[in-house]
Amino acid sequence: MHDLFICPRNVMRDNWVEACPKAKVYADVESIPKTGKREAIVWIHCDPQTLPWALESMRRILDLSPQCKVIILTNVPDQAEALLVLSQGAVGYCHAYSAPRFLKEVRSVVSHGGIWLGAELLKSLMLASKPLVGNSSKSIADQLALLTKREREVAIEAAKGLSNKEIARVLNITERTVKAHLSASFERLGLKDRLQLALTLNEKTHD
Amino acid sequence: MHDLFICPRNVMRDNWVEACPKAKVYADVESIPKTGKREAIVWIHCDPQTLPWALESMRRILDLSPQCKVIILTNVPDQAEALLVLSQGAVGYCHAYSAPRFLKEVRSVVSHGGIWLGAELLKSLMLASKPLVGNSSKSIADQLALLTKREREVAIEAAKGLSNKEIARVLNITERTVKAHLSASFERLGLKDRLQLALTLNEKTHD
DNA sequence: TGCCATATTGTCCTTCAGGACAATATTCAT
DNA sequence: ATGAATATTGTCCTGAAGGACAATATGGCA
Numbered sequence A, B: 001m002h003d004l005f006i007c008p009r010n011v012m013r014d015n016w017v018e019a020c021p022k023a024k025v026y027a028d029v030e031s032i033p034k035t036g037k038r039e040a041i042v043w044i045h046c047d048p049q050t051l052p053w054a055l056e057s058m059r060r061i062l063d064l065s066p067q068c069k070v071i072i073l074t075n076v077p078d079q080a081e082a083l084l085v086l087s088q089g090a091v092g093y094c095h096a097y098s099a100p101r102f103l104k105e106v107r108s109v110v111s112h113g114g115i116w117l118g119a120e121l122l123k124s125l126m127l128a129s130k131p132l133v134g135n136s137s138k139s140i141a142d143q144l145a146l147l148t149k150r151e152r153e154v155a156i157e158a159a160k161g162l163s164n165k166e167i168a169r170v171l172n173i174t175e176r177t178v179k180a181h182l183s184a185s186f187e188r189l190g191l192k193d194r195l196q197l198a199l200t201l202n203e204k205t206h207d
Numbered sequence C: 001t002g003c004c005a006t007a008t009t010g011t012c013c014t015t016c017a018g019g020a021c022a023a024t025a026t027t028c029a030t
Numbered sequence D: 001a002t003g004a005a006t007a008t009t010g011t012c013c014t015g016a017a018g019g020a021c022a023a024t025a026t027g028g029c030a
Helices: A014-019 A048-064 A079-087 A100-111 A119-128 A130-134 A140-145 A149-159 A164-171 A175-189 A194-201 B014-019 B048-064 B079-087 B100-111 B119-128 B138-145 B149-159 B164-171 B175-189 B194-201
Strands: A002-006 A024-026 A040-046 A069-074 A092-095 B002-006 B024-026 B040-046 B069-074 B092-095
Touching: A014 A100, A040 A048, A040 A100, A048 A069, A048 A079, A069 A100, A079 A092, A092 A100, A100 B100, A140 A194, A149 A164, A149 A175, A149 A194, A164 A175, A175 A194, A194 B194, B014 B100, B040 B048, B040 B100, B048 B069, B048 B079, B069 B100, B079 B092, B092 B100, B138 B149, B138 B194, B149 B164, B149 B175, B149 B194, B164 B175, B175 B194
Parallel strands: A002 A024, A002 A040, A040 A069, A069 A092, B002 B024, B002 B040, B040 B069, B069 B092
Antiparallel strands: none
């Protein structure tokens, strides 16, 4: 699977050359020779201003050769932007100045059918996807079962919207104890904070 | 970076051996020799019933050696389970019967700091992060109708669990503006804070 | 008897949420 | 042209949330 770069300035950066020695560079999609439906890894360089152009280029490449893999190289990585390009068909999104070794890794992943995204982006996706988890086969009861008795009691009060002080008063323990149980519950259930806890425990069960 | 497998049955499957020829297998965390703070790729095999054990094993491993990479191998891949293990620190989640070539690829990705998840899971994550409105009942739509366009946009992001900073980034406005819209929304809808807003906009039960 | 899990609590710290008061710019209806 | 609503942003402030590190006590089990 060969590589090609699309860069408005029509210049290969050193790290790109080192990562993909045999790659060719073009200024735009039109400049690419028509080579039939061969698979390629297409690296499109852009910045926030030229993102729409990059997205349009990707669309056209994927229209012509759906089996191509498109990786977006940006000067200013941004999560929302990453989500946008990935949702529109890119299989990778990384910094244009990344080390050659890193780019080789990205190349390896996508050439085998993988998708590349950073840990921070994955974290955001997981946060945003909590409703999905709520609708999973793992019921609320199952999740509560992962907690100890006291953790459960505290979690339920927190899910109602009570503050730590209010929960402490209701259960006749200190605020510090409330925090300890909540932190343990967050970790056990894979939740970020009490808001996610509240959403999780208030999910409708499926009967 | 060497590999080790944790499998209750203390047996290496053929595909594991082929993917990681020099790896060692242990029945549990206790059986692992204390080798100091060396990085390792730890593959933990489990099924739905032993997931809690696997998660606990991972926690202990990461407590002892935070630089270790943990990959969960399951007999029954499940999206919610994948999200749970990834949110608790795993960097990979895949099928225990995966081809050696595939496991090698996973190994390569995580050893270079990447996180492995399948294209299907990523797709689900991105779908799940779409706006909440559309699946809501009329009452929620009615409440949203009380807000201005911008207030609505901010409220929806907040209801997903995003912080003010994250919302500011997504909508390309300042954190101060986010706060202003949220405060206005709380007052307009008669809500105390973002937790109540989240429960209201995600509401499925009527108590 | 010893170990582990659980429950409880303390101090300290950073970050975040949200309110108060204030201001400018834009859009739209009158 | 004017006024109101909306959008945006600033500074400043307090209180809450949550994490880190630490400690003691209790109950159950091998």
